[in-house]
Amino acid sequence: MPTVRPPAVAGLFYPARPDELSAQVDSLLAQGRRALPRLTGAGPVKALVVPHAGYVYSGPTAGIGYAALDGAYERVVLLGPCHHVGTAYLALPGADSLRTPLGDVPVWREGAALVEKLPEVIVSPEVHAREHSLEVQLPFIQTVLGADTPVLPLAVGWARPASVAAVLDAVWGGPETLVVVSSDLSHYLPHTTAREVDQATLAQIMALSPELSSDQACGVYPVNGLSWAARRRGLRPQLLDYRNSGDTAGDRSAVVGYAAVAYQTEAPDAV
8 A cells, every 4th residue: 555654733833724834835836936046057956945934934035936936847755854753864654655644745756766775865754754844845846847747755863965966866857856965054043143153154154165063054955955955956045035934933032044055056257
């Protein structure tokens, strides 16, 4: 029988009712399209970094990130950190599909079969059971790319950048394959301090430095792995949006930082 990973944070991080969820995602994408800066790279977006907090907090930034997608993607390689169950590996969920209130997202079976053979990868339903970092991306993917677009969901533990990049290499593909990394930035600093810390972090991300520390971003391991892979493949990051929870719906005394970053091939006139 096909196995389904049920939603863990529907009704908490995003609406549990399909009509409310669809309306909220549509609204965030519409806002995102209006706020999206001009993309400066060449070709379609190959990779995104987007946040994963509750939509009321990070949804505007995620909406700008997903608004940048205009390519005909056939699949998504989705990476995010582990918040509940630790691992030294990249973990597959061992499921055939991932459920949200908008329907079931198929897992990319061929991609899962490829990476499951790698020493850096394990299958662990336990790692995925309560994990929100991947789940909150799914309604955006379903809405922007279509409900039938398969996803390869990888919850990334404390893996070295080269290890994450090795897994990405196995499923990198071409413009038909989108890589999405789910990560927030600093956590629970005062608003002004958070902005200073996050600007330094974003400077490292823009420089494709794979040396972020865990206090800079909760998705440090997949972000560092993407930086490692992007540098080797000649991708150029562009900051699309930055804000924190104090700018959206939170108390400014202790905020969480959010950014949307798009990765494209370097434009010819920039080389």
